Amino acid sequence: MxxxxxxxxxxxxxxxxxxxxxxxxxxxxxxxxxxxxxxxxxxxxxxxxxxxxxxxxxxxxxxxxxxxxxxxxxxxxxxxxxxxxxxxxxxxxxxxxxxxxxxxxxxxxxxxxxxxxxxxxxxxxxxxxxxxxxxxxxxxxxxxxxxxxxxxxxxxxxxxxxxxxxxxxxxxxxxxxxxxxxxxxxxxxxxxxxxxxxxxxxxxxxxxxxxxxxxxxxxxxxxxxxxxxxxxxAFFGEINRLPGVAGNGKVGTLFGPVPTDLPDGTRAEVVIRPEALGVALEGEGGAGTVPAHVVSAHPLGRSTRLVLALDDGSRLKARIWGLYHPAIGAPVMLALDHRQAFVFRTD
Amino acid sequence: MTDLVQPSQGAIRRPLVDRWTLATAAIAAVIAVPIVVVLSYLAVPTGDIWQHLASTVLPRYVANTVWLMTGVGVGTLVIGAGTAWLVTLHRFPGRDLFQWLLLLPMAVPGYIIAYTYGGLMDFAGPVQSGLRAYFGWSRRDYWFPEIRSLGGAITVMTLVLYPYVYLLARAAFTEQSVCVLEASRTLGAGPWRRFLRVGLPLARPAIAAGVALALMETLNDLGTVQHFAVDTFTTGIFRTWLGLGELAAAAQLAAILLLFVIALLLFERWSRGDARYHQTSGRYRQLPSLRLRGIRAGLTVVACSLPVLLGFLVPVGVLVWWAIRSEALGFDARFLQLTLHSVSLGALAAVLAVVLSLILAYGARLRPTPVVRGFVRLASIGYAVPGAVIAVGVMLPFAAIDRTIDAWARASFGVSTGLILSGTVVAVTFAYLVRFLAISFNAAEASLAKVGRSMDDAGRVLGRRPLEILATIHLPLLRPSLLAAALLVFVDVIKELPATLILRPFNFDTLAIYAYDLARDERLAEVAAPALAILAAGLGPVILLARSIGRSRPGHSA
The missing domain is CATH 3.40.50.300 (P-loop containing nucleotide triphosphate hydrolases)
Known part of the structure; x- marks a missing residue:
């Protein structure tokens, strides 16, 4: 019915x-x-x-x-x-x-x-x-x-x-x-x-x-x-896109491999939501964390939106809870919640 | 797919032929009959009478008509656009008053201003008599312009037709974004340059439309040119038909006149052109009006007063003077009967026009197909067609139908049915509808367009059918504009002369006919009563327009 x-x-x-x-x-x-x-x-x-x-x-x-x-x-x-x-x-x-x-x-x-x-x-x-x-x-x-x-x-x-x-x-x-x-x-x-x-x-x-x-x-x-x-x-919010190539059922990223079903050799993009990135002060990061530095920080009330530059020059958007205002250029460590990373074939 | 219950047949309404398309088609077809009939006479083989007309009077008709159009076109353009520019973009004493005073001449039909100026300016009139008495001249001592001439006709028609240009030009100037004008100012353009290089070109489509309207009225005119003895197509049609009894030749003259109209319509469409006149800036503020002082303010006041004075106050003054001077005021039992005739014809046409317009406008809204749009456009073409042409186009088919019915009735029953359509109220009302339907249709369409599409959808979803939506949602919302539209048609019918003259039932005179007859008999003083009555009616639409002028500007603080 x-x-x-x-x-x-x-x-x-x-x-x-x-x-x-x-x-x-x-x-x-x-x-x-x-x-x-x-x-x-x-x-x-x-x-x-x-x-x-x-x-x-x-x-x-x-x-x-x-x-x-x-x-x-x-x-x-x-x-x-x-x-x-x-x-x-x-x-x-x-x-x-x-x-x-x-x-x-x-x-x-x-x-x-x-x-x-x-x-x-x-x-x-x-x-x-x-x-x-x-x-x-x-x-x-x-x-x-x-x-x-x-x-x-x-x-x-x-x-x-x-x-x-x-x-x-x-x-x-x-x-x-x-x-x-x-x-x-x-x-x-x-x-x-x-x-x-x-x-x-x-x-x-x-x-x-x-x-x-x-x-x-x-x-x-x-x-x-x-x-x-x-x-x-993309429709459910801002995303970061990291290009890569599938191989052995995964796509490699700076944050480690992300699993995928795509056949080997397929050009792919790893999509990471800004809220999937955890930001820690330098030296506090554990395994799998990646060093970066702050490009800009916009405290929005409930959350803070950050733009971060990795050492290879690529930029990532992150959104973390609460007010946070690091100095521009401050070094931080980034961690990825792998459940919120998705791999799609490059169009 | 699962099995679905079929809907009950009553719930599915899908008629073979769509009712709304049919309705608009039927209205358009009937309204178009007179125009099609007249145009068909372009192809009818011509007899001797046509040869005769072509070799004798036709060149004069063409020349006079062309000169009349040229003169009135230039005159209305200068006065209409000029005064509109002055009152919209300048500040001077009495400006707010002039905004609507300048509309007043619109209330005066051409033939009435012609009668008043004819009486005022001819040899025996007060102006020439006064000059002779003052200077002690006699007949041969001085030159005075002959009012009963082409020049006179151009002058008086310009005086009452310029408000068409004024209205549209004024609207165009007020809609011009302040930014464009201020930009031209910062670029160093003085007031004249601003008018000629920015204001005027931007308003060109509106001004051209206004001139085209004024010229359509010029072609429609009968009373003025006849009174001033200027032979044009309209007078030619009358003379050929009523004088010579040559209906076919009259129809051919009408067909040529129709070609003038088509040329005008094409001109109007062309003047809109490809150029985009949409404003590039959506910012509206109080227009930057230039304050005029001293001599310039004085000259401006004079420039704005003259059209009002000559186009309204003088003719009204003359009429009032005549009314007072004549022993019998003329407001007698006959006058009452004429008024009743005028009012009932006007009311009948107004009600029918509004009803038909509503069907057309709502049909076009429900079925926005090219077919329906075409029919609707066809139904509203008559506003451009002179009354004399419509009268010929109505008379020919109606007379043929009457003859057919009569012949059939006599053959079948041995009785004569006589005139059923021609020479009855049916014929004249039909002619009014052909000519004035566009007025009420434009009003209905414009106000219907302001009602959001979702209103209809909401009504449908809440269980009402289209006709119920028209009755419960649109009619209450449209009532003010429909009343205004009815008033416009009503007044136009009361002022209308040529079609009424030809098509009215025998011995069924109206105020306009009465004034026309009196003027033909040179009983000008007696014209006052019917003329003042027509004028009073004509003030109705002017008041409506004047009231809307204050709130016409988008973004204007209400």
Whole structure:
């Protein structure tokens, strides 16, 4: 049983191929994030699921009912899905109450009102029902948009970059409220974002998209720990790339050999996340540590970002917890957490 | 793949022919009929009458029309662009007032200013009588410019048409980024050089569009040229049709006039050109206005006052004077009936135009296909076509349809159906729609474009069908602009003369027709009542424009 199943869907706008043979399923109650750079086709997937675009090839089903295929198009108004827009798309001429009630079929005013207040209550905005959209802050508008999408009790909710219109400080707070409301409603959720941290926060599963295809899908920890490609590794944060050649099932680096499945002689790159590097003062390093010196240090509050130069001239970025401000040029010892080093074939 | 439940058939709506495409196509096809009919007469074999026209009057029509267009084009360009430059980029006493005062002549239809100046400046008029009385001259003692001439027609039409150029030029100047102008200033350009080398070229597309609009109105004019005895295509069409009864020849004249219009449209498109006039800087601030003092301020005030004075205050003053002087004010039962006719025609056309525009604009929004876009463009071409041409194009097919129905009814039932379409309110209303649909369509399209696409999507996902979305989301949001659009069409219908003259039902006179008839009979003083009523109506759109002027500037502190 899937709340949403997308099977082999391709979609083109004119000559531009937006989605190519994409398959994805969302189980009831599950939150799935489509993660990818802008223009990778992730919003098109959302619009196809909502019925705002017609399926050109492949098929889409909601709750095991076929809703989209070539020559089958259940229009969006008959799909019972909720959609939260990037710009929220609140109706400016309607009060919050009427915005949230827009999708409700119930005619009985008492029932309507109860449903509206319940939906607003779930996002902590019951007091704002008489206000108009322009009177609310961005974060409040986003919550109204969520309440409006959830009020008709859809089996599937689609979120299109729902937090990108909010400033960073507000984002975390609204994210909490959103996730809680989604969990409470028990609806299946497909969310689109280009922000890996946001995806990791929200998702049970993440599907990373590139150029219209899913390149890797799995739990957030899976993707972070075991990226299958340079693209996925890079998408989850800054990386260091060390060139090398595979031989005897490993690639040699200054930090010692890193295991790989690549055949001998393959040109490869070892990818190291900045947080996989440990920095110790000179003389404190143990076995496998490498001497380096500090090029720059930027204390960022929770962490410090360092650029370090190795003796062979190559530079590495490191991120360590807490505030740390060594002198520029200070000698340090670097250690690598080998679980966070990945080897990929050089493209 | 798992087995999926097929959706219920009711949930799948995929009609064979898309309804919105069909609707836009139907509207466009019907609206295009008059233009197609007239153009087809270019290919119709011509009889003797055409030979006769071509050898006698045609050269005069062409010459007068070309001179009229040249004169009005230059006149509106100088006055419109000049005053716009003065009020947008300079500070002088009364500038804020002049910003909207300069729009006032727009409220005066060409034929009404012609009647007032005709009465004011002719031999028996107060100006010449006054000169003779003061200097003791008699008829042969002095030279005075003949107002009833090509020059007179150019002058009065320029005086009421320059606001088209003024409006668009003003908008273009205010949208010019302050950085560009300040850059030219730091590069050492003086005020004249800034105007000629930076301001004017940047505003060129807008100014050309304004001149093109003014020229379309020039071609549309009947009342002025007829009153001033200047033979143009429009008067020629009337004379050939109503005087000689030669409908085919009139249609051929109309077709040639249409070629002028097409040339104008091409000119307007060409003037937009390939050059990019997008601003390179998005920074808008209060425009750096140059403070004028002393003699320069005085000259500027004079320059801005003259068009208002001559294009609005003088004609209005003359009308008021006539109204006061005539014993019977003219506001009688007949006047009431005429007003009722004008208002009901205007209201009918306005409502229909707004409804059709909304269908077209929403259809184009729902189905942004090249086909629909083409139909929509076709449906809004009529704004450029002179009323006389449209009238000919409406009359010919409607008369043919009436004849066919009548012949069929007589053959089948032995009864005559008479005129069903031609000579009824249907014909004249249809002509109004052909001519004015573009006005309401542009308004509907522009305000619809301001409503984000996600509004439609949100409505769909929340369970509403497109028509329900139009009713529950778009209509409430568009209401102010649609009302404004309806007002524009309403007023244009009330002012409209040539099409009304040809197509109105028998004995169904309007205020414009009444004024025209009185002027033809040289009962100028009595023109005052209907003319003042038309003028009052014409002030409506001017007030709308004046109100929007204050908030038209992007980034302007609201």
């Amino acid at each position: 899937s709340a949403l199943s997308i099977e082999g869907v391709s979609h083109a706008y004119g000559a531009t191929q937006a989605v190519s043979g994409l398959s994805l399923a969302v189980a009831p109650g599950e939150v799935v994030c489509l993660l990818g750079p802008s223009g990778c086709g992730k919003s098109t997937v959302l619009r196809l699921a909502a019925g705002l675009e017609e399926v050109q090839s492949g098929r889409i089903a909601i709750n095991e009912v076929l809703v989209g295929a070539p020559n089958v198009h259940v229009p969006p108004e008959s799909r019972n899905v909720g959609l939260v827009f990037q710009d929220f798309a609140l109706f400016p001429h309607l009060s919050i109450c009427n915005n949230v009630g827009f999708g409700l079929n119930a005619r009985d005013p008492a029932v309507r009102r109860e449903r509206i207040l319940a939906a607003l209550g779930d996002v902590g905005l019951a007091h704002a029902e008489q206000a108009f959209p322009h009177m609310l802050s961005g974060g409040e508008q986003q919550r109204v948009a969520l309440a409006r999408a959830l009020a008709p009790r859809p089996r599937l909710v689609l979120l299109d970059e729902p937090f990108s219109g909010l400033d960073t400080r507000l984002r975390e707070q609204v994210r909490d409220v959103t996730l809680e409301a989604l969990r409470k409603s028990g609806t299946a959720t497909l969310m689109v974002t280009h922000d890996a941290e946001e995806a990791m926060f929200m998702a049970d599963r993440i599907a990373v998209m590139r150029a219209g295809r899913i390149v890797q899908a799995g739990t957030p920890i899976d993707l972070y720990r075991h990226p299958s490609s340079m693209f996925v590794a």
